[in-house]
Amino acid sequence: MELKAIGLVKSPYKIKKGSPHQGRFSEELSTIEIFPEYAEALEGIEHFPNLIVIYWMDRSGPVSLKVVPHGRTKKRGLFSTRAPVRPNPLGLCMVELVKRDGNILIVKWLDALDNSPVLDIKPFVSDIDCL
Secondary structure, eight states, X not given: OOOOOOEEEEOSOOSSTTSOSSGGGOOOEEXXXXXXXXXXXXXXXXXXXXXXXXXXXXXXXXXXSEEOOTTOOSOEXXXXXXXXXXXXXXXXXXXXXXXEETTEEEEESOOOOTTOEEEEEEEOOHHHHOO
């Protein structure tokens, strides 16, 4: 398996402590800088107010198969939570696209730490992404 970063997050969140447990609970702005070789792939993205960002949680910590979810007191299986301590630490976050400036996306609701590698971006389409 081979993954390639397509860009980097520039975020106000430098460390895990103080970052939101879900990005939707914050109005902070972040930027996603798409590498020049992938910039052409952004064509048309401004037509979608919301995007799904998949990123690598490179500072998530060691894997734990049972965790206590945020706001809870009892442990349960990792895959029944959104805890970041996963075998493959993929972050999945829906963001609001505030502005596109060339290969730079300015977004709200992104919970990624600063300099997190971005793996993919997909438009949020309610007909597909909502049951």
